[in-house]
Amino acid sequence: MMGLRRGGLIIATIGAVSLFIGAAWAHPPFCICKMANATTVSCEGGFADGTGVPGVRLDVIRYDESVVLQTKFGPDSTVSFKRPDGEFYMLFDAGPGQSFDVDYKDIQ
Amino acid sequence: MTVLASPSRGASLWQRWRFHLSALVLIAPIVFGPAWFHQNAFFDGKKGLGQREIGEIAVGPWSVRLAEFKLSEPDAEGRAGHAKEFALALCPACVDQVKAAYLRVGKPRNLRTAGALFSGTPYRQTAEMRVPERTTADDELWLTLEGWDGTLHQATIPIRTASPVMAAWLEKRGRS
């Protein structure tokens, strides 16, 4: 709730400027991955305030750090890909401080 | 016709005051006023780094002071799950050496997965750390400091040390 805390504080502090800052309230990102069918993983990304993530990078990386796949979220903030074998994780990466990694064990 | 006539004293008081009862809303600012001033002072750092200071933590050649920003359970963040906010102050000697500080539950695989980025000033910065679903009270927080020269240093803090409130919350969540 840092965003709201800041929001209230900033509204109270600097008034009209809050309109601008309001757009930049900190909201944590998320990435939820599921098996769409037996072989396909489907991930949905976003920010807690409801902001979508079209065009944001998603990497699929093995535990040994070799990159299996570099892809991007589509206009609907989802992305699908063939599930690799073995141990891997998915990394939503919108830049420093805005990343979210999902272990293959957490695929729902 | 007798509707307006009031036989008892209580009814008469009600007749007289019923339209003014909304003035009772003013109890809210009276009750919350002191907390409002306290909270503003807190946000301005005049009540310390956070609501509960964790202590000085050595991270490689550097050290930081870490605090629970609010002495409360992790916040619900909608679909992003839960997050817990921490505050950090860099040691006076390292304010110009540390580029960034990150915090997460469990060991990061690399810098890109180092977790929540602290933001603010070197003297007081905060980060909202994600609390993954599988977190248990026995896990550790990993604090990563990145130097302007590119060096990385890490430290771990048991969740029970970092936030007893969060540890209790995790235990409660684990049982249910």
Place this chain on the structure above:
Amino acid sequence: MDGTVSRKTSGARLWFVFHGWLALPIWAFLFFVCLTGSIATVSHEIMWLANPEVRANAPSSDARLLSYDEIMAAVEREEPGARVRFISRPVKSMFALNVAVTRPDGNSARLFVNPYTGAVQGEQGAFDFRRFVRALHAWLLMPFDGGFPIGWYAVSALAIPLLGSLITGIVVYKRFWRVYLRPRLRVSKGRRIFWGDLHRLAGAWSIPFIAIMAVTGGWFLIQAILGDNHISISTAGVPPVVSRSDVPAVDKGAPAPRITLEQAAEAVRHQLPDLEPSFVQFPSSAYDHISVGGRGSYPLIFESVDVNPYNGKVERTRRVSDRSALELVTGSMRPLHTGDFAGIWLKLVYLVFGLALTTLVFSGMMVWTKRTAIETVKVVRERRQARLGLEAAE
């Protein structure tokens, strides 16, 4: 014939009763919100009157405003080691610069800096009148823990009875426009006549203002509902961050060199020539931008530019033209509510109408406390008789 007349008066009476019941049970709360809101419109100016430290007095008539770099140097001179987070520099303002800093001990302060000399004239104390009045008006000082406070919902929900009172008031008092031609305030005909005249007078004159307050206040309610349910209508997209590869690696012991604020302002001027920058926000981390913003051609909406602090590139602009129609409408709500977008004359207009609305609420209570109850009894009785008559006819 009799029947039609009776139905008509009965209908009018029903509207009358609706109008009374809409605000009467909450009049004291509404009165408080209108009064504090009126004060809030000029709270900054009140601070200006009360505290010389917040004034921007020029040392001479031809004094030049300091550049951002000069402001930074002045702050560093007077507050060594403090980190500047934010500089608010309203264009052509009578107010001193507001510079938010964090000191090495972790304390934050807002400094009042003279825009001509760079002198730190003072700093905001624990009691910030403007902040206090706004918080009191808008959310009853309740805390923002885990979402918008109940106080925010309670205050913004007043938009509903306010809008209802406006509509029913116009229906009841169809010939309100007469007040514009022949204003009437009878002082010597008894209290009820006086308060009644005052109610009609204040109401008729503030119809547009009430409509603005009801609609914009209603938006604050919607905003809280959207926010608490994590629904975004923003087209701002993913918050921009500086990429790791843009931050130059340097030798141990010093941060990577960043551009100066004046260089950032120059990049902004180049990109958006019609923007009048009124604030600068410093990077809050090594991967954050310098944000510069202000009002552009459409005064209700702030435009902003994010500049990469290492290479000076403009990496994002948020202009009026980048926003959706919905954002333009919703983004205009707050300035329309506060009236802070056109200068002090508009604030004074808002103050006058705000006080008119406050008077309206009070006079309404004075008129209606007795009348609403009596009229309600009449309506109930009439309805019952009508129903009985109908049943008898059948």
